[in-house]
Amino acid sequence: MKQLRIGLLGLGTIGSGVAKMLLKEGKRLSKKIGVELVLARIAEINVKRAQELKIPASLVTANADEVLTAPDIDVVIELIGGIHPAREFILKALNSGKHIVTANKAVLAAHGKEIFTTARKVGKCVTFEASVGGGIPIIAALRDGFVANRIESIFGIVNGTTNYILTQMTSAGARYEDVLAEAQRLGYAERDPSSDVEGHDSTNKLAILAKVGFGVNVDATKIHREGIVDVQIEDINDARGMGYTLKLLAIGKRGKKLDLRVHPTLLPQKHPLAAINGVFNAICVTGDPVGETMLYGRGAGQQPTSSAVLADVVDIALGRAQVTFRSLDTFADDSPPARLLDIREITCRYFLRFTVIDRYGVLAKICGIMGKYRISIASIVQPERRNGNTVPMIMMTHQANEGAMRKALGEIDRLDVIKKKSRFLRVES
Amino acid sequence: MKQLRIGLLGLGTIGSGVAKMLLKEGKRLSKKIGVELVLARIAEINVKRAQELKIPASLVTANADEVLTAPDIDVVIELIGGIHPAREFILKALNSGKHIVTANKAVLAAHGKEIFTTARKVGKCVTFEASVGGGIPIIAALRDGFVANRIESIFGIVNGTTNYILTQMTSAGARYEDVLAEAQRLGYAERDPSSDVEGHDSTNKLAILAKVGFGVNVDATKIHREGIVDVQIEDINDARGMGYTLKLLAIGKRGKKLDLRVHPTLLPQKHPLAAINGVFNAICVTGDPVGETMLYGRGAGQQPTSSAVLADVVDIALGRAQVTFRSLDTFADDSPPARLLDIREITCRYFLRFTVIDRYGVLAKICGIMGKYRISIASIVQPERRNGNTVPMIMMTHQANEGAMRKALGEIDRLDVIKKKSRFLRVES
Numbered sequence: 001m002k003q004l005r006i007g008l009l010g011l012g013t014i015g016s017g018v019a020k021m022l023l024k025e026g027k028r029l030s031k032k033i034g035v036e037l038v039l040a041r042i043a044e045i046n047v048k049r050a051q052e053l054k055i056p057a058s059l060v061t062a063n064a065d066e067v068l069t070a071p072d073i074d075v076v077i078e079l080i081g082g083i084h085p086a087r088e089f090i091l092k093a094l095n096s097g098k099h100i101v102t103a104n105k106a107v108l109a110a111h112g113k114e115i116f117t118t119a120r121k122v123g124k125c126v127t128f129e130a131s132v133g134g135g136i137p138i139i140a141a142l143r144d145g146f147v148a149n150r151i152e153s154i155f156g157i158v159n160g161t162t163n164y165i166l167t168q169m170t171s172a173g174a175r176y177e178d179v180l181a182e183a184q185r186l187g188y189a190e191r192d193p194s195s196d197v198e199g200h201d202s203t204n205k206l207a208i209l210a211k212v213g214f215g216v217n218v219d220a221t222k223i224h225r226e227g228i229v230d231v232q233i234e235d236i237n238d239a240r241g242m243g244y245t246l247k248l249l250a251i252g253k254r255g256k257k258l259d260l261r262v263h264p265t266l267l268p269q270k271h272p273l274a275a276i277n278g279v280f281n282a283i284c285v286t287g288d289p290v291g292e293t294m295l296y297g298r299g300a301g302q303q304p305t306s307s308a309v310l311a312d313v314v315d316i317a318l319g320r321a322q323v324t325f326r327s328l329d330t331f332a333d334d335s336p337p338a339r340l341l342d343i344r345e346i347t348c349r350y351f352l353r354f355t356v357i358d359r360y361g362v363l364a365k366i367c368g369i370m371g372k373y374r375i376s377i378a379s380i381v382q383p384e385r386r387n388g389n390t391v392p393m394i395m396m397t398h399q400a401n402e403g404a405m406r407k408a409l410g411e412i413d414r415l416d417v418i419k420k421k422s423r424f425l426r427v428e429s
Numbered sequence: 430m431k432q433l434r435i436g437l438l439g440l441g442t443i444g445s446g447v448a449k450m451l452l453k454e455g456k457r458l459s460k461k462i463g464v465e466l467v468l469a470r471i472a473e474i475n476v477k478r479a480q481e482l483k484i485p486a487s488l489v490t491a492n493a494d495e496v497l498t499a500p501d502i503d504v505v506i507e508l509i510g511g512i513h514p515a516r517e518f519i520l521k522a523l524n525s526g527k528h529i530v531t532a533n534k535a536v537l538a539a540h541g542k543e544i545f546t547t548a549r550k551v552g553k554c555v556t557f558e559a560s561v562g563g564g565i566p567i568i569a570a571l572r573d574g575f576v577a578n579r580i581e582s583i584f585g586i587v588n589g590t591t592n593y594i595l596t597q598m599t600s601a602g603a604r605y606e607d608v609l610a611e612a613q614r615l616g617y618a619e620r621d622p623s624s625d626v627e628g629h630d631s632t633n634k635l636a637i638l639a640k641v642g643f644g645v646n647v648d649a650t651k652i653h654r655e656g657i658v659d660v661q662i663e664d665i666n667d668a669r670g671m672g673y674t675l676k677l678l679a680i681g682k683r684g685k686k687l688d689l690r691v692h693p694t695l696l697p698q699k700h701p702l703a704a705i706n707g708v709f710n711a712i713c714v715t716g717d718p719v720g721e722t723m724l725y726g727r728g729a730g731q732q733p734t735s736s737a738v739l740a741d742v743v744d745i746a747l748g749r750a751q752v753t754f755r756s757l758d759t760f761a762d763d764s765p766p767a768r769l770l771d772i773r774e775i776t777c778r779y780f781l782r783f784t785v786i787d788r789y790g791v792l793a794k795i796c797g798i799m800g801k802y803r804i805s806i807a808s809i810v811q812p813e814r815r816n817g818n819t820v821p822m823i824m825m826t827h828q829a830n831e832g833a834m835r836k837a838l839g840e841i842d843r844l845d846v847i848k849k850k851s852r853f854l855r856v857e858s
Contacts, residue, residue, distance in 0.1 A: 021577065021718065029577055034756050129574070135719035137566075137574025145558070145566025148450065148458055148739035272725065275704055280721075289450065289732035290564035292709075294725040296701065303718035310577035318756050320749045327463050327747050 003036045004317040007067035007098070009089060010080035011044040011060075014103055014130070016053050017302035018077060018309050023055070029310070035317040043067040068092045075099040075316050077309060078107075087111045094118050094126075099321070101312040103130035103305055106195075109204035109220035112211065116331035125325035127312035132158060132205045133281045135304030136297040137311065142213045142285065143328055149287030151213040155251040155428070156283035157276050158205040160299040161189045161196040162228050162248040166264075167277040170236050170245065176228065188279060198227035199248065202262040206250040210260055212330055213285065214252065216338035218260065224343040226263035235425060238353060238394050239266050242381065245274040249428065257341045266351050266427040344403035349378070349427040352395040354412065355420035358386065362417045363393070369415075373408040375400040390419045396427070432465045432503075433746040436496035436527070438518060439509035440473040440489075443532055443559070445482050446731035447506060447738050452484070458739070464746040472496040497521045504528040504745050506738060507536075516540045523547045523555075528750070530741040532559035532734055535624075538633035538649035541640065545760035554754035556741035561587060561634045562710045564733030565726040566740065571641045571714065572757055578716030580642040584680040584857070585712035586705050587634040589728040590618045590625040591657050591677040595693075596706045599665050599674065605657065617708060627656035628677065631691040635679040639689055641759055642714070643681065645767035647689065653772040655692035664854060667782060667823050668695050671810065674703040678857065686770045695780050695856040773832035778807070778856040781824040783841065784849035787815065791846045792822070798844075802837040804829040819848045825856070 006022065008015055022039040030036045043064040044050060050060040061067070067076060068089055076093040078100060080086050086107040090100055091114070100119065102108065108115070108131055119126045129139045142151065157163050161183065168179040180197065183189035195201045207220035228248050236246050244266040253259040267274045272294050276282040281299025286292050298304035315321035329335065356362045363380070370377060376398040385392055397405075409422050435451065437444055451468040459465045472493040473479060479489040490496070496505060497518055505522040507529060509515055515536040519529055524547065531537065537544070537560055548555045558568045571580065586592050590612065597608040609626065612618035624630045636649035657677050665675050673695040682688040696703045701723050705711040710728025715721050727733040744750035758764065785791045792809070799806060805827040814821055826834075838851050 017718070025577070032757065033576070135575075136722060137570050140569060140574055141566050144744065145569055145740050146564075146736065147462070147743045148454070148736055270704070272701075272704060275699070275701060287736065289446070290736035291727045291733055293565060293727075295722075296725070297722035298720045304720050307575065307577055307716065307719035311574050314576045315573065318752050320752055323747050323749055328461070 001030070001034065001036045003038055004313070005038045005040040005072055005074045006313065007040055007070060007073040007076045008042045009064060009067060009076060009078045011042060011046070011049045011053065011055070012079060012081065013302045014305045014309070015044070015079040017306040018079065019053070019055055021306050021310060029314070033314050033317055037313065037317060040073050041067050041070060064089055068098070069096040073098060075101060075313065077313070078102040078104055079309070081106065083107050083110050087115070090115055091118055094122050094124050097122065097124065099124045099316050100126040101309055101316065102126065102128050103309060105131040105201065105204040105208060109207040112208070112331045113217060119325070125316065125322050127315060127321050128208070129312050130305045130308035132208055133283055133295070134297060134299040134301060135307040136281060136283065136295045136299065137308070138209070138283050138295050139212055141295060142209065143324065143330065146285060146287050146290055147328070149290050151254065151285060151287045153253045153286045154209050154213045154283065155249055157247055157273060157281050158250045158283065158299065159196055159202045159248060160279035160281060161193065163276065163281070164188045164279045165197070166228060166231070166246055166248060169231070169233060170240070173233060173237070175233055176231055197229050199225040199262045202248065202250045206252060206260055206262060209250070209283070210252050210258065210338065214254055214258060214338070215335050216258065217331070217335050218338045222340055224261040224263070228264055231264050234353070234392070235264070235423065238383065238392070239351060239425070241383065242379070242394065242396060243269050244351070244427065245269050246425070247273060249273070251428065255341070257339045257345070259341045259346055260338070261343065261346070264425060266425050268429050271429065344406065346402045347399050348402070349399055349429070350397045350405055351425040351427055352397065353423040354393045354395070354418060355390050355422070356393050357389055357417045357419060358391045359417060365415055365417065366393070366412055369408050369411050373404040375404060375408055430459070430463065430465045432467055433742070434467045434469040434501055434503045435742065436469055436499060436502040436505045437471045438493060438496060438505060438507045440471060440475070440478045440482065440484070441508060441510070442731045443734045443738070444473070444508040446735040447508065448482070448484055450735050450739060458743070462743055462746055466742060466746060469502050470496050470499060493518055498525040502527060504530060504742065506742070507531040507533055508738070510535065512536050512539050516544070519544055520547055523551050523553050526551065526553065528553045528745050529555040530738055530745065531555065531557050532738060534560040534630065534633040534637060538636040541637070541760045542646060548754070554745065554751050556744060556750050557637070558741050559734045559737035561637055562712055562724070563726060563728040563730060564736040565710060565712065565724045565728065566737070567638070567712050567724050568641055570724060571638065572753065572759065575714060575716050575719055576757070578719050580683065580714060580716045582682045582715045583638050583642045583712065584678055586676055586702060586710050587679045587712065587728065588625055588631045588677060589708035589710060590622065592705065592710070593617045593708050594626070594657060595660070595675055595677060598660070598662060599669070602662060602666070604662055605660055626658050628654040628691045631677065631679045635681060635689055635691060638679070638712070639681050639687065639767065643683055643687060643767070644764050645687065646760070646764050647767045651769055653690040653692070657693055660693050663782070663821070664693070664852065667812065667821070668780060668854070670812065671780070671808070671823065671825060672698050673780070673856065674698050675854070676702060678702070680857065684770070686768045686774070688770045688775055689767070690772065690775070693854060695854050697858050700858065773835065775831045776828050777831070778828055778858070779826045779834055780854040780856055781826065782852040783822040783824070783847060784819050784851070785822050786818055786846045786848060787820045788846060794844055794846065795822070795841055798837050798840050802833040804833060804837055
């Protein structure tokens, strides 16, 4: 039987899952695909980790080079995460003639072009199904299943930590800080949660999805990004009162320019994404001719991510990934840089909350300014919730330009009847 | 540039969509994949159809052999549907050295083994992404994306016509017969709707999903099948009152024996499948290690199905489908025949509606019989809905064995206080 010899970098959560799967299920999988999958070596700085995991010590080395440059290894699975030294390890492995399987969205978003160019130069391939959506086969769907389509939009929930926090805030009515602390205690959020809660993880994933789906090179740091750190429980409650659910969405829409953004978004409660709760991810893809689609599953964690990593390993073992990589130029050298819409150029519906003095004529003033900026109002609600002499006023607009909206809000916030910076949230449907 | 020369069988709804896509988008797609896709010939008995569709007459023949045995054709796309002559055409094309792309669930369910064995014998491949779930890449997901998984269950809504009818009954409170007539008028149901409404289409698709996901040969005619023709508006309304939605589900669960069945099923309103409305399809796959997943999209129709057909064509053009077919023995000659659970062996929760005389002591009699058969009751509701001297009584059970349930119902229906055959529906969660 043909062999594929595998080197693994990192025995963290994902790495140990992949190692265990290969050791436990490798034989069954090898038989199924007709290629023997051999876990040849694991590089992990913390060698004690292997003992704890009951992985044979003979497989483990603290010296990454024994994986990266070993002549008896065909493919390197990079699961150390982060940008450095992941970038250097990947390049070294490629230059030593190894294929790469990675779950590392950060390094792909930051150095994807360099990595893919190097891979093409040395005739090896890079696969990255596990980098977005955990076990959801979204990269394969965009690249292969929808290959005949012109992708019109890709948007969804791509970060399980923030979705867990927002779900808990919604169901328990709890404050952001309290839910975050609980999520950290349960291991759903990291001790430094900034990558998740500030939206960096989502913009990295969106950059990868846009590259595969829209065929453009995207600089993830140029994507408009708002995390969930400013989400208030009132946002969630007021939105619910109007039939909406708050989610952190990664949004990509094709147009003259590309509309890419990550921000808390209100969705109608009947929208399929509104029902995606907890650590689950779901990604909606609209294409011509396929129409609307959605893929849903566990977006992170040891088990689902192992499923995606091993699917990539099998794809390489069968020789298909190499064909795909050569033929379908993902991260192509010559793909055009994305022309991104500035956030002020986008158009959507807005949810607004004003904190106003409870006095006749306030609404007229606000509506006057909205009208001046050609923003049309769909509905207005005044919840019974007095705070001193101020009350909230909730408004939902029709489609409006964000630049105009910001100018209008700037002007409204200078009115003497407005007692707090007005809050706005974007609405998708 | 390498060429792939394509012959098309049938210019029906799907065939004309594929022809138009190849003629209109073929160049763009060829450039993307590096292989020129050439629509070489179309066989269609009704040659006028080509004229109506503005397809060059030079491409069209009424003689199928000019596609099936033509030396200048590499792949035959079979889109005539039905079992005969589709089976004979596919076998002839394979024996003439063509690869096959098909959307034909009926012929695969009935003659899949013969077709796949022939293909392996002649060294060609058969692809069938479009046979289940329209544009949803479910076959690829089961076969490739989840290749490392032990698939535990596959269940979902795989028939758009019946889902449209049930959705309309639910939202408009309309009767089955009226909604069916409307669906026929709108083209969502065929003039002879039996394949859809009696569940044959769903059992064929379930047989295909079970073959790919569980690796067993399934005789689709052995799958327990109940369509939607007996669904009453009271079923839907009473279920809604208890927080459930009625869907026609194709259910597959791995166990000592395989549990395969198609029947109207109650789902909790919060279940992701409960929100799948109209002609959409959605399939949930649970695997180890991936966990719960769901794929959603338009399950039928010209455009989505064309997307899946062309994905298969690309897979063959790149040479990947051939590798997949050789390596991952879908419909393998030696895959074991499925050992199916008899419907009396299954276990699930049940929704029951009794039509009883409104008299003290009735409930005690019913509960007594249920207890005798060890069926435990979760809740009882008596809606205010008198009909002469009878009233309905709604019951939800805990997990129970279907054989016991049927015996209990037989005994209950012989009570003199029961005035109509009792209704039962299975519940999944």
